[in-house]
Amino acid sequence: HSALVRVCHWVNALCFLILLMSGLQIFNAHSSLSWGAATDFEHPFLSFSAKENDNGDVTAGETTLFGHTFDTTGLFGASRGSDGEMEERGFPSWATLPAEQDLAMGRRWHFFFAWLLVINGLVYVANLVAARHFRDLWPSVADLRAIPRAVRDHALLRFPKGKEALHYNVLQKLAYLSVVVAFPILVLAGLTMSPAMDSAFPWLLALFHGRQSARTVHFVLAACLVAFVVVHLVMVLVSGVFNNMRSMITGRYRIEEDAR
Known part of the structure; x- marks a missing residue:
């Protein structure tokens, strides 16, 4: 990974942690989810x-x-x-930031790091486009056919070696591509919860079928990202934590030769 990608990775990690904890603080102010323009106090799902x-x-x-x-x-x-x-x-x-019940402070933390994450994400996407790395994330037909084998190999903790280790496998491509797609939806859903943004851009409410629906989409996508991070960390640990951490800090990665 280039230096720019590595910096973006660690900025993302910091932002996501703070956004998660401050987001849970905000959620605690109204601990339920429903669908539509108004809150369904009687039947939240x-x-x-x-x-x-x-x-x-x-x-x-x-x-x-x-x-x-x-x-x-x-x-x-x-x-x-x-x-x-x-x-x-x-x-x-x-699990919340701050630890005590403080909605106003939670919102300050959340909004500041949300915009930092947006800026960092734009830099990352601009780099993908400029360096033509989008094709590295787009699975081919052959990749899709290899999904069963990739799932089996991961379940057996068999990871790519040699030249295969220089490229994302199909599961990595699908996972990272999903994050790239989910990110703007997550941001738009978050903006839809702001009355000021709804006033300036009323199409946001129509896009998500109401503010409570946007809140639900925001929460569900955030939960999916938490699941992604958990799986990501597990894969880092079981596939060689030192080698993986060194590569994301220094850019150097040791390739194991394939014995076959």
């Missing part, structure tokens, strides 16, 4: 809530998904605060 005893003390956390309720005490709905007492929170304090 996802909600985090807390149960209280007769004294008004929080005793448990619950997650409701498509009408099915699960006890998620300590993780979703209710968790212990800094004072050790159980409190109603969509996501626990260790």
